[in-house]
Amino acid sequence: xxxxxxxxxxxxxxxxxxxxxxxxxxxxxxxxxAGGSLWKLCGDNMRRFEExxxxxxxxxxxxxxxxxxxxxxADEEDYRYYNxxxxxxxxxxxxxxxxxxxxxxxxxxxxxxxxxxxxxxxKEREGGLWQFMVVEASPLEDCVPAGPVKMELKxxxxxxxxxxxxxxxxxxxxxxxxxxLYADKTYVMALEDGHAHDWDENGAEAKFEYExxxxxxxTQADADGKRLPTDLTGNWIAEVTPGFYETKEGQDWLRLCExxxxxxxKHLSFPVTATEDLNLVMAFYNRQAYLAEGELLSEEDYxxxxxxxLISAAFARANxxxxxxxxxxxxxxxxYATSANLGSMGNWGGRLKADGGVYEVFEESDYTIKGIxxxxxxxxEGGEGYLLERNEVFIPTASIKNSNEDNIAYYGxxxxxxxxxxxxxxxxxxxxxxxxxxxxxxxxxxxxxxxxGYSKLEGGLKNMQTMSAVLLTAGIVSxxxxxxxxxxxxxxxxxxxxxxxxxxxxxxxxxxxxxxAGVFVIALAGSMAGGLAGQFFAGQAAAQMASxxxxxTRFSNGEVQFSMEKSEEELTDENADGSSVAKSAYLTETDWxxxxxxxxxxxxxxxxxxxxxxxxxxxxxxxxxxxxxxK
Amino acid sequence: xxxxxxxxxxxxxxxxxxxTKYQKTKALSEVNCSFERGKVxxxxxxxxxxxxxxxxxLAGLDVPTEGMLAVEGQDMRKMNRDAYRLNRAxxxxxxxxxxxxxxxxxxxxxxxxxxxxxxxxxxxxxxEYLAKVGLPETLYKKxxxxxxxxxxxxxAIARAIAAGGEILLADEPTGNLDSQNEKVIVxxxxxxAHEDNYAVIVVTHNEAVAxxxxxxxxxxxxxxxxxxx
Numbered sequence: 053x054x055x056x057x058x059x060x061x062x063x064x065x066x067x068x069x070x071x072x073x074x075x076x077x078x079x080x081x082x083x084x085x086a087g088g089s090l091w092k093l094c095g096d097n098m099r100r101f102e103e104x105x106x107x108x109x110x111x112x113x114x115x116x117x118x119x120x121x122x123x124x125x126a127d128e129e130d131y132r133y134y135n136x137x138x139x140x141x142x143x144x145x146x147x148x149x150x151x152x153x154x155x156x157x158x159x160x161x162x163x164x165x166x167x168x169x170x171x172x173x174x175k176e177r178e179g180g181l182w183q184f185m186v187v188e189a190s191p192l193e194d195c196v197p198a199g200p201v202k203m204e205l206k207x208x209x210x211x212x213x214x215x216x217x218x219x220x221x222x223x224x225x226x227x228x229x230x231x232x233l234y235a236d237k238t239y240v241m242a243l244e245d246g247h248a249h250d251w252d253e254n255g256a257e258a259k260f261e262y263e264x265x266x267x268x269x270x271t272q273a274d275a276d277g278k279r280l281p282t283d284l285t286g287n288w289i290a291e292v293t294p295g296f297y298e299t300k301e302g303q304d305w306l307r308l309c310e311x312x313x314x315x316x317x318k319h320l321s322f323p324v325t326a327t328e329d330l331n332l333v334m335a336f337y338n339r340q341a342y343l344a345e346g347e348l349l350s351e352e353d354y355x356x357x358x359x360x361x362l363i364s365a366a367f368a369r370a371n372x373x374x375x376x377x378x379x380x381x382x383x384x385x386x387x388y389a390t391s392a393n394l395g396s397m398g399n400w401g402g403r404l405k406a407d408g409g410v411y412e413v414f415e416e417s418d419y420t421i422k423g424i425x426x427x428x429x430x431x432x433e434g435g436e437g438y439l440l441e442r443n444e445v446f447i448p449t450a451s452i453k454n455s456n457e458d459n460i461a462y463y464g465x466x467x468x469x470x471x472x473x474x475x476x477x478x479x480x481x482x483x484x485x486x487x488x489x490x491x492x493x494x495x496x497x498x499x500x501x502x503x504x505g506y507s508k509l510e511g512g513l514k515n516m517q518t519m520s521a522v523l524l525t526a527g528i529v530s531x532x533x534x535x536x537x538x539x540x541x542x543x544x545x546x547x548x549x550x551x552x553x554x555x556x557x558x559x560x561x562x563x564x565x566x567x568x569a570g571v572f573v574i575a576l577a578g579s580m581a582g583g584l585a586g587q588f589f590a591g592q593a594a595a596q597m598a599s600x601x602x603x604x605t606r607f608s609n610g611e612v613q614f615s616m617e618k619s620e621e622e623l624t625d626e627n628a629d630g631s632s633v634a635k636s637a638y639l640t641e642t643d644w645x646x647x648x649x650x651x652x653x654x655x656x657x658x659x660x661x662x663x664x665x666x667x668x669x670x671x672x673x674x675x676x677x678x679x680x681x682x683k
Numbered sequence: 684x685x686x687x688x689x690x691x692x693x694x695x696x697x698x699x700x701x702x703t704k705y706q707k708t709k710a711l712s713e714v715n716c717s718f719e720r721g722k723v724x725x726x727x728x729x730x731x732x733x734x735x736x737x738x739x740x741l742a743g744l745d746v747p748t749e750g751m752l753a754v755e756g757q758d759m760r761k762m763n764r765d766a767y768r769l770n771r772a773x774x775x776x777x778x779x780x781x782x783x784x785x786x787x788x789x790x791x792x793x794x795x796x797x798x799x800x801x802x803x804x805x806x807x808x809x810x811e812y813l814a815k816v817g818l819p820e821t822l823y824k825k826x827x828x829x830x831x832x833x834x835x836x837x838x839a840i841a842r843a844i845a846a847g848g849e850i851l852l853a854d855e856p857t858g859n860l861d862s863q864n865e866k867v868i869v870x871x872x873x874x875x876a877h878e879d880n881y882a883v884i885v886v887t888h889n890e891a892v893a894x895x896x897x898x899x900x901x902x903x904x905x906x907x908x909x910x911x912x
Binding site: 055058061062065066548549551552554555556557558559560562673674678 | 739742744745765766767768769770773774776778780782784785789793794796797842846854
């Protein structure tokens with residue numbers, strides 16, 4: 053104790069030197085701690101963003117050319133001209149399988165499967181169900197349906213809902229040279245409502261105008277996406293002759309009706325989308341769809357093919373479904389050409405198999421409802437193909453155990469809303485992918501990347517990490533220099549003192565303690581003060597970083613995962629322009645343990661250097677040193 | 684070896700070799716001598732003759748390479764030499780070597796603190812020793828740098844005897860002093876030997892100091908010889 057007291061007395065009697073050592077040591081310790089804390093924080097943030105952000109690429113086969121198409125409009129008695137994309141041979145998504153791509157998910161050309169509606173209730177399209185019907189009818193007089201012609205309804209083979217009329221008007225609206233119809237003949241025809249001439253003068257009767265739709269036809273494809281040959285013509289009308297329904301053509305018409313009954317309606321759909329990763333579905337990726345209840349499909353679900361599903365809130369409400377309930381899914385056919393939303397609008401091909409048969413269920417299982425998603429404000433960015441169908445169900449691709457190769461109802465070119473993949477985050481990863489993709493030399497395939505602003509964020513964090521590395525390095529270098537310099541002053545230059553103490557009978561251990569006591573006090577105080585200051589400055593810098601590096605959620609798709617556990621209100625501040633800014637994504641809490649470790653290292657290095665100096669002092673021959681000093 | 688209680692230190696065939704990485708240097712060669720209580724010994728010789736090395740061995744800061752150095756018959760190799768320096772032998776130097784950041788009083792109290800003497804008693808004894816070496820009380824709280832060379836050497840002597848030892852080793856104690864202070868210090872050393880029964884061993888170039896000694900040894904190339912007995 054007395055030794056320590058003497059040492060402290062000496063420190064107090066050299067206040068400038070002591071204060072300077074303390075100050076500089078605190079400063080350098082603060083630099084080291086701040087640098088270390090920020091380095092760790094940047095690393096943590098990068099790892100966090102790495103987890104919550106997702107980088108996907110959507111793939112679209114681009115048309116080889118466009119061509120002008122003339123469409124007859126009967127009401128205008130003129131053509132309208134539209135440009136239509138003309139695709140070359142359908143390119144397989146296999147072209148995306150190349151070495152070094154580094155996919156985390158996919159690439160997948162997603163199919164949606166039409167499921168049997170069972171007794172479930174479905175949310176219908178706004179504006180009600182369009183009427184679609186297959187009927188037998190005869191014109192009241194011989195006519196050409198180039199304009200509205202009055203028809204007598206003879207038999208309803210199928211209708212979305214009962215027509216409740218005996219007569220209706222028919223117009224082969226888009227045909228510039230329709231075939232004549234004869235009053236003494238009966239025709240079977242596929243019709244839908246929804247189109248009207250300007251029929252003000254005809255009053256209420258105008259609403260019964262129907263226009264033809266395709267009759268039985270098929271777009272069935274094989275496993276390679278090649279269209280299967282078929283003799284189904286797709287004619288919207290056929291003459292009903294005696295024994296007609298015993299003929300192949302008549303049977304096809306009956307199966308078309310059977311198909312409509314199975315499905316419930318032409319415009320009603322129970323689509324089930326199979327995916328390897330929900331992040332690949334743009335509506336989930338850009339947060340239009342978010343989890344309202346339960347959980348998302350997990351990595352294990354995708355890998356193991358667990359029979360779990362995610363259903364829409366609308367569908368859940370209509371049927372009173374809760375998370376954990378069972379949903380019976382009977383899948384009939386796959387559509388690889390469009391998204392479920394486009395498919396439900398009827399914008400796709402025929403519904404019969406190439407041989408005229410009805411698609412049978414090829415996969416039937418009970419699925420557990422794992423989560424319920426809801427859809428926020430929808431935008432038409434990218435087109436309707438990117439929107440979700442109202443009753444759309446999502447399941448893991450691997451949960452479908454049976455092959456669908458005989459049940460592919462439609463196959464088409466890759467589209468952004470059907471084909472996507474996921475790669476690691478970061479501009480480096482994207483650039484690497486682009487470079488490798490270009491080397492494949494595949495034409496007419498366009499890839500668009502979405503990273504939710506991760507690249508920008510990553511750049512900011514990397515800059516910050518570089519700065520923290522500079523800070524850390526500067527701190528370490530200056531700490532080493534200052535510690536060595538002051539240990540020289542406090543230890544090495546105290547050789548004479550050690551020699552005197554040795555000559556006075558002090559043991560080597562006591563001499564070491566005597567010198568160490570002073571350094572210990574300064575090192576401890578300096579390291580602690582520096583650690584606290586470093587922690588404080590790192591916290592300030594982190595807060596500054598977070599406020600400077602907020603990002604707009606319109607482009608921050610990585611918030612998808614983030615929103616699973618927190619409400620949107622918790623996550624965002626609303627901007628004046630309606631966009632929102634993520635506020636809780638950044639970690640700003642610095643880890644006190646890093647400061648403790650850095651401060652501890654500074655302390656230990658100081659003590660270590662002091663030990664080395666003291667060891668050198670004790671190796672000197674005391675009397676020789678003192679004799680030399682006097683001469 | 685003949686037992687003689689008056690002989691406090693006896694050197695028997697003491698040799699010492701400095702060994703560096705590249706060479707060996709024989710600093711002392713078969714030194715034989717003895718030191719008794721109550722006498723002043725002077726060891727003279729040129730620089731590099733081995734005087735300081737011998738003093739270093741006498742202070743227990745090192746041990747002979749060959750031969751034996753005995754303190755009251757006990758081989759110094761087997762002794763706790765830190766305790767020996769603390770309790771029995773003290774060294775004073777030409778450059779005084781006081782602790783510059785401790786006051787005069789604290790310097791003198793220092794060895795007693797190492798002996799765990801109570802602070803109050805240590806202070807009283809320090810005052811006594813400082814008075815004994817003739818240092819005015821007004822200087823007790825001064826820092827060493829604020830007093831003269833002669834006063835500093837007296838403080839050094841007070842510190843040396845404060846531990847209560849019986850061997851006082853001095854390395855050129857008057858080398859930095861003027862003739863007036865030199866005489867004061869030499870008288871003080873003689874007084875400590877003759878009145879307080881210290882064995883005072885002085886390494887010196889100074890003829891006046893040597894003249895005041897009871898026994899004078901000469902050292903040349905590590906060989907000790909009796910000059911005057």
